[in-house]
Amino acid sequence: MSAIRLQEVTKAWGEARAVDSVSFETAAGRFAVLLGPSGCGKSTTLRLIAGLEQVTAGRVLIAGQDVTSLAPAARRISMVFQSYALFPHLSVAENILFGLKVRGVPAAEQEKRLKRVADLLGIAKLLERKPSQISGGQQQRVALGRAIIAEASVCLMDEPLSNLDAQLRHEMRREIRSLQQELGMTMIYVTHDQTEAMSMADQVVLMKEGRIIQNASPAELYARPVSAFAARFIGTPPMNVVSLPSITGEGLLLGIRPEHIRLDDGRNKGKGVAAQVDAVEYLGADSLVTCRVGAEILTVRLPGQVELKRSSEARLAWDPEAVHLFDAASGLRVERETHTVVLTT
Amino acid sequence: MIRLSAQVHGWLLLLPAMVLLAAFTHYPAAATLLHSFFSTPKGERPAVWVGLDNYQGMVEDPVFWQALTNNLWFALGTIPVSIGLAMLMAVWVNGKLAGRGFLRMAYFTPTVLPMIAVANIWLFFYTPTYGLLEQVTGAFGLPSHNWLGTQNTVLGCLIVVTIWKEAGFFMIFYLAALQAIPPALAEAAAIEGAGRWYFFRRVVFPLLMPTTLFVLINAVINSFRLVEHIIVMTKGGPDNASALLLYYIYEVGFKFWDSAYASTLTVVLLAILASAAIAQFVFLEKRTHYQ
Numbered sequence: 071m072s073a074i075r076l077q078e079v080t081k082a083w084g085e086a087r088a089v090d091s092v093s094f095e096t097a098a099g100r101f102a103v104l105l106g107p108s109g110c111g112k113s114t115t116l117r118l119i120a121g122l123e124q125v126t127a128g129r130v131l132i133a134g135q136d137v138t139s140l141a142p143a144a145r146r147i148s149m150v151f152q153s154y155a156l157f158p159h160l161s162v163a164e165n166i167l168f169g170l171k172v173r174g175v176p177a178a179e180q181e182k183r184l185k186r187v188a189d190l191l192g193i194a195k196l197l198e199r200k201p202s203q204i205s206g207g208q209q210q211r212v213a214l215g216r217a218i219i220a221e222a223s224v225c226l227m228d229e230p231l232s233n234l235d236a237q238l239r240h241e242m243r244r245e246i247r248s249l250q251q252e253l254g255m256t257m258i259y260v261t262h263d264q265t266e267a268m269s270m271a272d273q274v275v276l277m278k279e280g281r282i283i284q285n286a287s288p289a290e291l292y293a294r295p296v297s298a299f300a301a302r303f304i305g306t307p308p309m310n311v312v313s314l315p316s317i318t319g320e321g322l323l324l325g326i327r328p329e330h331i332r333l334d335d336g337r338n339k340g341k342g343v344a345a346q347v348d349a350v351e352y353l354g355a356d357s358l359v360t361c362r363v364g365a366e367i368l369t370v371r372l373p374g375q376v377e378l379k380r381s382s383e384a385r386l387a388w389d390p391e392a393v394h395l396f397d398a399a400s401g402l403r404v405e406r407e408t409h410t411v412v413l414t415t
Numbered sequence: 416m417i418r419l420s421a422q423v424h425g426w427l428l429l430l431p432a433m434v435l436l437a438a439f440t441h442y443p444a445a446a447t448l449l450h451s452f453f454s455t456p457k458g459e460r461p462a463v464w465v466g467l468d469n470y471q472g473m474v475e476d477p478v479f480w481q482a483l484t485n486n487l488w489f490a491l492g493t494i495p496v497s498i499g500l501a502m503l504m505a506v507w508v509n510g511k512l513a514g515r516g517f518l519r520m521a522y523f524t525p526t527v528l529p530m531i532a533v534a535n536i537w538l539f540f541y542t543p544t545y546g547l548l549e550q551v552t553g554a555f556g557l558p559s560h561n562w563l564g565t566q567n568t569v570l571g572c573l574i575v576v577t578i579w580k581e582a583g584f585f586m587i588f589y590l591a592a593l594q595a596i597p598p599a600l601a602e603a604a605a606i607e608g609a610g611r612w613y614f615f616r617r618v619v620f621p622l623l624m625p626t627t628l629f630v631l632i633n634a635v636i637n638s639f640r641l642v643e644h645i646i647v648m649t650k651g652g653p654d655n656a657s658a659l660l661l662y663y664i665y666e667v668g669f670k671f672w673d674s675a676y677a678s679t680l681t682v683v684l685l686a687i688l689a690s691a692a693i694a695q696f697v698f699l700e701k702r703t704h705y706q
Contacts, residue, residue, distance in 0.1 A: 122602050143608035155599035159621045168617075169607030220607070 073098040073256035079128035081114055088114045090280035101250055101257045103267040106277035112260045113228055120226050121145050148217035149226040154209050156201040163197040166215040187215045207238045227259045264304050276300055298401040301325045312366040325394030328371035334385035342385035347378045450678035469679040481655050482663040490638040492574040500582040505589030526584040534647035537576045563649055566656040585630045592626040628699050635691045660684050
């Protein structure tokens with residue numbers, strides 16, 4: 071049975087449809103990420119699941135029960151907000167216990183659960199402090215604590231890491247993931263950061279303009295993007311999607327990931343694609359080389375440091391299996407097998 | 416040379432504000448204190464040092480004690496109700512409802528209207544036999560009553576006017592404070608299952624405490640500062656039943672021309688206000704959360 075199921079869920083404000091007949095389901099204990107650029111409706115979708123917004127059409131089911139018209143508290147969910155939404159005048163302990171106090175959980179039980187959560191998150195020393203007296207990362211942990219102490223089976227997170235610095239974000243990513251697995255929660259996690267989605271999720275729901283573009287595992291999303299949009303959204307740096315009719319023929323876009331392109335060493339003269347080096351960006355473990363092929367720009371990811379001069383000539387090569395093809399008009403994926411294109415590599 | 420001219424420049428820029436403050440705030444306050452130790456100069460007789468004689472006379476003055484008692488009842492009657500009403504109205508007009516801008520404006524109107532005009536409107540409400548209040552009670556067959564002309568109702572009538580005037584003004588502060596509370600807090604509380612009242616009691620009310628402190632101090636000062644309504648509506652009567660401290664000071668100073676005794680009363684009024692403000696800061700500060 072799926073823990074969360076959305077059926078044709080739509081949210082409209084007047085004519086504008088923030089969420090447009092979205093359907094997906096997530097199995098219990100899975101980590102699902104709603105991914106997309108800002109304004110794609112992912113946060114609204116999360117708020118519809120939480121019950122903070124009312125759906126215009128469609129149904130929301132949690133653990134098989136139709137909760138579409140239930141109040142947030144009756145849906146048995148917990149939520150972590152982007153701003154953390156900690157109560158500034160209450161201590162860390164009171165913040166975490168807020169929901170238990172509302173529900174009238176006995177004091178001994180409160181005490182026991184608070185200790186467990188505080189130990190789990192490593193905030194036992196901060197319990198008497200006010201939110202303004204602790205760091206952003208610690209506030210994040212308190213918000214997590216408030217969400218998990220309720221022991222709700224479903225946890226919703228709205229861009230919880232966007233206010234943290236890169237180092238801390240990386241750390242919290244792993245921590246949230248392991249917490250979710252340890253507690254066996256079903257997680258719906260909203261982010262615009264594809265790295266977060268790829269590294270944490272069991273299932274990624276990629277959205278654009280209120281609709282689902284692709285609902286798949288991270289590996290599937292990486293290996294078989296269903297459209298040029300999905301291809302360009304995933305990967306650091308994302309896939310090159312370019313128009314090179316000399317290679318693909320008319321009406322098709324060529325997609326190739328930067329890490330799948332290599333420099334031809336020149337032994338096979340006349341092979342590969344002639345390119346001009348525009349810029350080289352050295353990142354340590356690898357380098358990003360920006361190349362110009364005709365009017366198109368391709369990014370190439372090469373290991374280590376690369377000795378290439380600006381404006382010098384280079385020949386790019388790749389394996390035929392690494393090539394993705396997209397329809398130039400619709401942007402949709404076109405299977406290679408159905409196209410007998412000679413790929414000059 | 417450059418340093419010196421910069422200093423002169425600075426002092427010159429400060430001068431207008433300093434002159435105004437010194438002439439209209441600091442000097443009068445110091446002079447008042449000084450005058451309270453002298454007799455009132457009359458014609459040929461200049462003021463002479465009398466020490467604490469004025470204070471002695473004040474303690475023996477029954478009208479002073481009545482004005483002070485009236486003022487305490489007046490403060491007790493106006494402050495809690497106007498603050499409570501202000502909070503209630505602010506929470507109401509902060510919600511999503513139709514015509515909310517109009518409602519906010521309507522609540523604020525009493526503050527914008529000149530005090531004298533307000534007093535005149537209410538004077539008509541309270542007028543015996545044909546005033547608005549009389550017409551309403553008369554329609555229910557109740558006997559006629561002179562609201563402002565009776566000792567045991569006159570103070571109550573003034574309290575109602577003041578609440579009506581102050582609550583809208585205080586509401587603006589509460590409204591501003593409410594809008595500074597992030598909506599995510601209400602959402603987080605809703606997910607945790609907190610009802611509206613629980614959320615108000617545990618979260619909104621404590622977060623409004625800095626505003627409450629500010630409003631409370633203002634309300635206390637206002638309740639000891641009221642004079643216009645009394646001049647227009649009752650002139651302190653009947654038999655000093657509606658005389659408040661500042662009105663009594665005005666009477667002593669500008670009707671009886673006893674400036675020394677008026678100074679003495681003023682010093683007492685200032686002392687009361689200062690200690691009230693300090694007490695509020697000391698007791699409430701600890702229980703107030705500032706963001």
